[in-house]
Amino acid sequence: MPEISPPSYALITPVRDEARHIRRTLEAVLAQTHLPTEWVIVDDGSTDGTPEIVSEYVEAYPWIRLIESGLQGRRERGSRIVEAFKRGRSELRVSPDVTVKFDGDLFLPPHYFAWIAEIFARVPAAGVVGGIGLVWDGTAWVPEKAAHHNVVGYCKAYRTACLDDIGGLQSSMGWDGIDEYSARARGWSVHVLPELSVLHFKQRGSAQKWWRARWEEGVGNAFMGYRLDFLMLRAIYRALVESPRIISGLVLLYGFVWARITRKPQVPDSKARAELRKEQRIRIRALLSARRGPSLVPALSGGGPAFWMDSCPARVLREIRSAEETK
Numbered sequence: 001m002p003e004i005s006p007p008s009y010a011l012i013t014p015v016r017d018e019a020r021h022i023r024r025t026l027e028a029v030l031a032q033t034h035l036p037t038e039w040v041i042v043d044d045g046s047t048d049g050t051p052e053i054v055s056e057y058v059e060a061y062p063w064i065r066l067i068e069s070g071l072q073g074r075r076e077r078g079s080r081i082v083e084a085f086k087r088g089r090s091e092l093r094v095s096p097d098v099t100v101k102f103d104g105d106l107f108l109p110p111h112y113f114a115w116i117a118e119i120f121a122r123v124p125a126a127g128v129v130g131g132i133g134l135v136w137d138g139t140a141w142v143p144e145k146a147a148h149h150n151v152v153g154y155c156k157a158y159r160t161a162c163l164d165d166i167g168g169l170q171s172s173m174g175w176d177g178i179d180e181y182s183a184r185a186r187g188w189s190v191h192v193l194p195e196l197s198v199l200h201f202k203q204r205g206s207a208q209k210w211w212r213a214r215w216e217e218g219v220g221n222a223f224m225g226y227r228l229d230f231l232m233l234r235a236i237y238r239a240l241v242e243s244p245r246i247i248s249g250l251v252l253l254y255g256f257v258w259a260r261i262t263r264k265p266q267v268p269d270s271k272a273r274a275e276l277r278k279e280q281r282i283r284i285r286a287l288l289s290a291r292r293g294p295s296l297v298p299a300l301s302g303g304g305p306a307f308w309m310d311s312c313p314a315r316v317l318r319e320i321r322s323a324e325e326t327k
Helices: 022-030 050-060 079-090 112-122 160-165 175-185 210-224 228-241 247-261 270-288 314-325
Strands: 009-015 038-043 064-068 098-102 126-136 141-143 155-159 189-200
Touching: 009 022, 009 079, 009 112, 022 050, 038 050, 038 079, 050 064, 079 175, 098 112, 098 160, 112 126, 112 155, 112 189, 126 160, 126 175, 155 160, 155 175, 175 189, 175 210, 175 270, 210 228, 210 247, 210 270, 228 247, 228 270
Parallel strands: 009 038, 009 098, 038 064, 126 189
Antiparallel strands: 098 155, 126 141, 126 155
16 A cells, blocks of 8 residues: 555643643653644643743654633533634644644554544544553553543544534543534544553542532533433442542532423534434444444444554554464
């Protein structure tokens, strides 16, 4: 296959009090075999020295910039993070082929963005791409508690044309689901790559009280337009896996019901709501019939980047071939 020129990409990183992790993340990006054209880090009122650490790298690498979010009030999941992302995007000097929402507490392998870029280069319909997330639970790295067909919100790459097509990100809880349903509804595909892992050093919503996180999740699900039957299943799941057990699911359900009874607005993109509800209907039918539902992640030709040898850095290629020879 002829050599494919990798698309350009820019990173936008909203941060607050990430001094414990940000240097690791900065070094992981600098080690990438395919570097970003720009990296805008948006500080949202850090008090722990995060800006000082980032400033060291800004001085050494002109394509890294640090700006202030300029946002007021309490920082929350959802709207506040999206607003910081939008602020960072507005500061990009050149529109890249791919725009990445990228958190400040991550670690990823050196070939991560080379493989992500190649998906966009080879698949014209690819709109949203990302690897799988592993989170530190205090004793071990475990898979993120997220749907396997959704790209995790803390490391999410968008084809910029797709991001523009969906009108950008919604400033609300659930933004990292709405974006994908909006994209699918407009003919874009979403690709989750199981061969690429992202280490996330903080559990999502760990800065929040458990009850606020579950409440906001329920309100966010109402905003997204969840079916009631699917929401009930989600609440049961949360009740079984989240601490405190049972009560977590009830708080989520209460947040959803409160939002619907008080007629809180739903996401204005009717196409996204329809796509979400169609998917939920398919998943419920598959569950009730005890059959595996259809894959929501399109298969990639040739098995994906793990098998696309021209996308592998030399060291990774040697490791793959060595493993094959020992079989």
